[in-house]
Amino acid sequence: NAGVTQTPKFRVLKTGQSMTLLCAQDMNHEYMYWYRQDPGMGLRLIHYSVGEGTTAKGEVPDGYNVSRLKKQNFLLGLESAAPSQTSVYFCASSYQGQSYEQYFGPGTRLTVT
Amino acid sequence: AQSVAQPEDQVNVAEGNPLTVKCTYSVSGNPYLFWYVQYPNRGLQFLLKYITGDNLVKGSYGFEAEFNKSQTSFHLKKPSALVSDSALYFCAVRDMTPGSSGSARQLTFGSGTQLTVLP
Numbered sequence: 001n002a003g004v005t006q007t008p009k010f011r012v013l014k015t016g017q018s019m020t021l022l023c024a025q026d027m028n029h030e031y032m033y034w035y036r037q038d039p040g041m042g043l044r045l046i047h048y049s050v051g052e053g054t055t056a057k058g059e060v061p062d063g064y065n066v067s068r069l070k071k072q073n074f075l076l077g078l079e080s081a082a083p084s085q086t087s088v089y090f091c092a093s094s095y096q097g098q099s100y101e102q103y104f105g106p107g108t109r110l111t112v113t
Numbered sequence: 114a115q116s117v118a119q120p121e122d123q124v125n126v127a128e129g130n131p132l133t134v135k136c137t138y139s140v141s142g143n144p145y146l147f148w149y150v151q152y153p154n155r156g157l158q159f160l161l162k163y164i165t166g167d168n169l170v171k172g173s174y175g176f177e178a179e180f181n182k183s184q185t186s187f188h189l190k191k192p193s194a195l196v197s198d199s200a201l202y203f204c205a206v207r208d209m210t211p212g213s214s215g216s217a218r219q220l221t222f223g224s225g226t227q228l229t230v231l232p
Contacts (some may be wrong), residue, residue: 040122042224044222099145101159101162102159106155109114
């Protein structure tokens, strides 16, 4: 099993450009999450999904959109990138149920100039 | 609102010595508590969790954590540190108060503690 994979690993964008980050998991997990990690701030939840076709806002959703058209995939979109979105983005997944741990992907390092 | 604090940004310990990484939390009801570790340029890996039951939880790589309800703490410990334990450690909490929903069910992470084990 590959676990949780993320594409791409690195990306540099100019302000105003758009892009989509792809997350895929092969563990048949119901829940999927997108986080951003910034120095000294831990991980902050952007959006999450509790099942195929459903999405919900997390702590810092502004400037991002998500889609979960297939159970195994969770896409994070930036429609008009801003320098404040420079960060490392992590995708995670978990079994249904709040007591289960999350499995993380390797991350995408995004720089917006 | 739920929150978690890791009061130390950096912890240094000599190899072979015991280590402690501190975590305190705040929830309105019962907490689910987790520890994750992050090695350089990698995603987070699950170490251990407290859901209910015994206050001393054992996890991966010889780590353990003690849940203390009166002090609202969940400190991570290891009896004998290894150089390979050097990494960034995150504590996380989820409020499991009956009836809580939405953001209250999300996992809140601390800011992380960089552990350096010196040879």
